[in-house]
Amino acid sequence: MKLNCVVVDDSTIQRITIAKLVNEHPDLTLVGDFSNASEARNCILNKSVDLLFLDIEMPVQSGFDLLDGLKTRPQIIFVSSKSDYALKAFDYAAVDYLHKPVTKDRFNKAAQKAIDMQQLKKDGPEEEGEFIFVKSNLKNFKIFITKIRWVEAFGDYIKINTDEETHLVLSTMKSFENELPEDKFLRVHKSYIINIDKVDRFNSKFAEIGSTKIPLSRNKKEDLANALNKNQ
Structure with a gap:
């Protein structure tokens, strides 16, 4: 290779x-x-x-x-x-x-x-699909796109929440957003990016992923509804 x-x-x-x-x-x-x-x-x-x-x-x-x-x-x-x-x-x-x-x-x-x-x-196992590498605690970790639930701003870092664990990564939200497929993820707030497939329910103020309520910025409810409809 x-x-x-x-x-x-x-x-x-x-x-x-x-x-x-x-x-x-x-x-x-x-x-x-x-x-x-x-x-x-x-x-x-x-x-x-x-x-x-x-x-x-x-x-x-x-x-x-x-x-x-x-x-x-x-x-x-x-x-x-x-x-x-x-x-x-x-x-x-x-x-x-x-x-x-x-x-x-x-x-x-x-x-x-x-x-x-x-x-x-x-x-990498084909059944897991696309993945990216991130550096956390001086180590490189492989994260499968489908397992990311949401990403949140955390000072100078971002916190990547997956199905199994979380990773604290030195990055900006904008930079990491560019690494994610547009049809699967949505920036719903200046401090949050969510995996559309992981959303259980939402209203005008929050999107819920499991027991976690993620705030929606103004006018993001319609964007989220459109994104969910496209993914059905």
């Missing part, structure tokens, strides 16, 4: 360096290297890309801007000369954060994380 990779960096030297490391790795395939977010986005939308080596500070659009414009994201390894963005990288479920200049040993360790994660996805 080889991962199709794209390298994005406005520095020609850094881009060539990372591209060379990709080409030298037996389990990685370079499908493109770009100096800006716009060209990279076109490649990602039109080709099968598994892993993105992404610089952050670039002219016109940053690496974060590129990711915000993607509905479905490949795995991400950030490559930056600054450590200031490491915390924000967690919001994008980054596999790793490489500090320039990148050594071959450090590159290979990061690449192996992505390879292992891809293998986990491949080995």
